Amino acid sequence: MLTWVEINKKALAFNLQQFHKKIGKGIEIIPVIKSNAYGHGFIEIARFCDTCKLINKIAVVNLAEALELRKNKIKKQIIVLSFFDFNELTGESASELKNISLPIYDIATAIKLNNFSKKSEFKIKIHLKIDTGASRIGFLPNELIKNIALLKKLNNLIIEGVFSHFASSEEDKKYTQKQKNIFDKTITKLKALGINPPMIHIACTAAALVTPQNQCNTVRLGIGFYGLYPSKKIKKIIKLKPVLSWHTRLIQVKDLSKNTLIGYGGTYKTRRKTLLGIIPVGYWDGLDRHLSNCGQVLFKGKKCGIIGRICMNLTMIDLAGLNAKTGDKITLIGRQGKHEITADDLAQKIDTINYEVVTRINPQIKRIVC
Numbered sequence: 001m002l003t004w005v006e007i008n009k010k011a012l013a014f015n016l017q018q019f020h021k022k023i024g025k026g027i028e029i030i031p032v033i034k035s036n037a038y039g040h041g042f043i044e045i046a047r048f049c050d051t052c053k054l055i056n057k058i059a060v061v062n063l064a065e066a067l068e069l070r071k072n073k074i075k076k077q078i079i080v081l082s083f084f085d086f087n088e089l090t091g092e093s094a095s096e097l098k099n100i101s102l103p104i105y106d107i108a109t110a111i112k113l114n115n116f117s118k119k120s121e122f123k124i125k126i127h128l129k130i131d132t133g134a135s136r137i138g139f140l141p142n143e144l145i146k147n148i149a150l151l152k153k154l155n156n157l158i159i160e161g162v163f164s165h166f167a168s169s170e171e172d173k174k175y176t177q178k179q180k181n182i183f184d185k186t187i188t189k190l191k192a193l194g195i196n197p198p199m200i201h202i203a204c205t206a207a208a209l210v211t212p213q214n215q216c217n218t219v220r221l222g223i224g225f226y227g228l229y230p231s232k233k234i235k236k237i238i239k240l241k242p243v244l245s246w247h248t249r250l251i252q253v254k255d256l257s258k259n260t261l262i263g264y265g266g267t268y269k270t271r272r273k274t275l276l277g278i279i280p281v282g283y284w285d286g287l288d289r290h291l292s293n294c295g296q297v298l299f300k301g302k303k304c305g306i307i308g309r310i311c312m313n314l315t316m317i318d319l320a321g322l323n324a325k326t327g328d329k330i331t332l333i334g335r336q337g338k339h340e341i342t343a344d345d346l347a348q349k350i351d352t353i354n355y356e357v358v359t360r361i362n363p364q365i366k367r368i369v370c
Contacts, residue, residue: 002280003248004366006334007040009048011241015227016054018238019219023208027215028199029054030079032222034061039286039358040226040244041367046074048369059220063088063102070096077101079127079161081220082137089116101125101160105137107147110154117156127161127199130186132179134167141186148193161199161218162187169207169214170231176207180214206230209237228343228354242342244358245334246365252278253324262316263308268293270307275319277304279330282313286361287332290350297330301337333357 019029032038037045046069049055057077060066063084070078079101089097097120104110104126117124128151131138139147151159164183169176183202190196200216205224207214210233222230227242229235256276262268277299283289287310295306300322308316317330333341343354350357 001366002251003285004246004368005039005041005361006245006247007044007367007369008241008243008245009369011227011243012045012048012225013052015225015240015243016052016221018240019208019221019224020054022212022238023219024212024215026217028056028218029221030057030059030201030218031055031225032059032081032220034059034065034081035359036363038223038226038228038355039361041369042068042363043072043074044367044369046072050074050076063100066100067096070100075099081163086112086116094120097124098122101127103127103129103137104157105129105131105139107143107150110147110151110157114154114156120156123156123158125158125160127163128159128197130162130164130183132164132182132186132202133175134165134179136165138164141182144186145189145193148190148195152194159195159197161197161201162190162195163199163201163218166202166204166207166214169204169210170233173211176211176214180211204230206234209234223355226358228358242334244343244361246332246361247334248279248281248330248332250277250324250326250328250330251280253319253326253328263292264311265309267309268307274307275321275324276307277317277319277324277330279315279317280313281315281332282311284312284362285365286357287315288346288350288352288357288360291346294349295346296341297332298334298336298339298341299324299328299330301339303339303341 031049033045036042049058059079059081061082063080066078066080077099129138166176199218201218203214203219205222208219227240254276256270256274258272260270281287289310292309296303304320305318307318343357346357347354
């Protein structure tokens, strides 16, 4: 195997335990494993969750992900957070909905799902999504209240939850509180109208820690589950361990003379005799092209620079005179000796967020749980 991602299940368990210590008793924590588990491996992380006694439910982005989990024998309840395609509700897939909860963010979808459920032998659980200020999917609060009478008549749907999502829980406490106030007022109105679902959730990793009063009775644990921090502020509140490391192997090593041009466009010229290493990883694999001539990798516990433009499937590195041979291990994200390269390091260099760095690691790369 030339390139692989390692998933540290002890770090996963540690992170989950850390959040249980920080989050109030009686509040359920639901790991979010959408988008290939934030790049960590969808089925691999789901299997961990399925056997973990601290986890009762898991959350995904859409019905396709939920059905994929069922195909892979994942048994725990699944909550779909964003959307689903009615075309997926056919044949055997329909029967899988018994323990899958779907999001409802407009009345037309609710009516259509209720009609579908009439043909089934069971009722479908739903979570009502409220747009409290992120301006993404969701009922506007007044719109939801106006449609409650109709929703209550949809007897084939079970309102299991009501939820929303903060737009700026780390940066803007005032706006976050405004959203929470809107959410609370809407919940109060729903209860007055006879809607009292067992699950109420709005807090993500950051919100659960920065504003613990916003935890409600359920918290959605996203990026923090994987040992990554949504902001520097969170680092001061909780200690986490990164779950993912990314490795590859040298496929060629060669000596180059001074003034040799490297890669497409010759954007790098060697300043001295250089030992060049080539790895079978490029932007197709998720190594961002903006790391060309500025990124680093780890080799034998030392940081070595990426030189030349990152190619689609190859990257060249300056091995800095270290003894090297084909097959030697290179670390792209992770630790070797005293040095470490983190997802945050890469994000800072390319002006993005750690979420993007890890979720863009190609799903075809093998994830190994260790």
